[in-house]
Amino acid sequence: MSETPETPQNPANAETPENPETPGALDDGEHAAHARQLDAGDPLAALRDRFTLDTASDQASGDAGIYLDGNSLGALPRAVPGRIAEVIAREWGELRIRSWTEAGWWTAPERIGDKIAPLVGAAPGTVVVGDSTSVNVFKAVVGGIRMAGKGCTEILVDATTFPTDGYIARSAARMTGLAVRPVEPARIADEVTERTALALVNHVDYRTGRLNDLPGITNALHSAGALAVWDLCHSAGALPVGLDAHHVDLAVGCTYKYLNGGPGSPAYLYIREGLQDRFESPLPGWNSHVAPFGMDPAYAPAEGIVRGRVGTPDILSLLALEAALEVWDGVSIEDIRTKSLALTDFFLDCVAGYAPPGRVRSVTPYDHRWRGSQVSLECARAGEVMNELIRRGVVGDFREPDVLRFGFTPLYTSFADAERAARVLGEVLRALPEEGPSTGPATDPGPEPAGAGG
């Protein structure tokens, strides 16, 4: 993974499909038959039943809706409502304050961190859950700057980052007297210097779905004496991350995308084991104190990952997330990756077969080494196209100015979903040719046509 990422290729727009075995030229029936074959051979297919998804009766068309926005908000795991009802009735309703100890509320941030840890290749005791990703970016960046060498004058920030990371990093740098330099991920190895404290990088680009080179970039940062801070929002639960194996220093991520924790579910912070005793939180709330109930006016940090905590955890959301994570029992992240690549390959082939030639262009790399778990297609009138897709029961999302995003969650997305989404996209593109009467959305969808997540 340490080579320079290649320029994205463009299978959805290619004259001849890149992969000779893939059936870009098949007719509709053959794509559908191929989807059935792939679903029949899918070892993860049964997991779909563990989620609440649309059924045929939910749609006027008689077809079940297709959800391809799990890269923004994951679908509801069936285990969650019952568990939350129980937490409310029994733990809050009856045990009340006793639940902090008797129901394990107090230790939930570390316990649930240990459930996320194997999914991102981290040892127990290195992940803590709580707060939003933005808040954890702040903790990680300031904490990282405080660990860096005295002569450091700058931090690097992924120039293509999801905006919140950039906003927070700039504020953190201002507070600590450092400069911020935006750098494209592929250029970080060339741009890092001995004055760089750390680089904050997105593992998968939220807009294009490009997978950045975590091992190579981390290694280059370390060679220059800088720390590597990764944002895993778009990779955790979709592909192997290998935090410990690649010696990542600090990482953050959300849990509402591929981890299906629910709207606004708490994020997590990873601190490499060997750095934990040097981690000085910029938000040293009482939950991270060595003796939180000692009520000592003087702050003394707890040992280990507990240092990443701040204040009282959001118990209902945390416990919803814990129930959502049950679906991962016995599921290997390598199998998830295999299916994710197969789904995105198949979708790209179907789009090549169904879309009018030249109408869409994939900005997601075709090369598996640099592909996350979404397909982003550049497309004229993308806002209108996505609104029409949603109206016809295919939910992806739209990113300014012209990107259609389709997220593939291997836990519940089927090959039949991928085939039908591409087929409906082809129909919509024929109905909305490139030169349309207007460039704005066909209907007013509000600020985000589908979902508020990045």
Ligand SMILES: Cc1ncc(COP(=O)(O)O)c(C=O)c1O
């Ligand atoms: C890469 C990335 N980082 C950060 C965020 C924002 O996270 P939060 O709203 O939890 O602070 C998002 C949201 O989608 C994201 O995609």
